[in-house]
Amino acid sequence: MFGIGVTELIIILVIILIVFGAGKLPEIGGGMGKAIRNFKDATRGTDAKEPEKLEDDKKA
Numbered sequence: 001m002f003g004i005g006v007t008e009l010i011i012i013l014v015i016i017l018i019v020f021g022a023g024k025l026p027e028i029g030g031g032m033g034k035a036i037r038n039f040k041d042a043t044r045g046t047d048a049k050e051p052e053k054l055e056d057d058k059k060a
Contacts, residue, residue, distance in 0.1 A: 020028060 017025065
């Protein structure tokens with residue numbers, strides 16, 4: 001995986017912990033999770049509202 005070993009990952013995590021602090025890490029993780037989820041939804045090209053629109057069109 002990109003030539004990054006366990007030691008390098010631990011060093012990166014320690015640096016991130018020092019820079020952002022322990023209080024901000026959950027906020028950063030949550031923001032990254034939302035960004036990844038939005039990106040996946042955008043690449044799939046589906047929208048959560050589309051199935052509802054299709055059902056409404058069938059009824060009309």
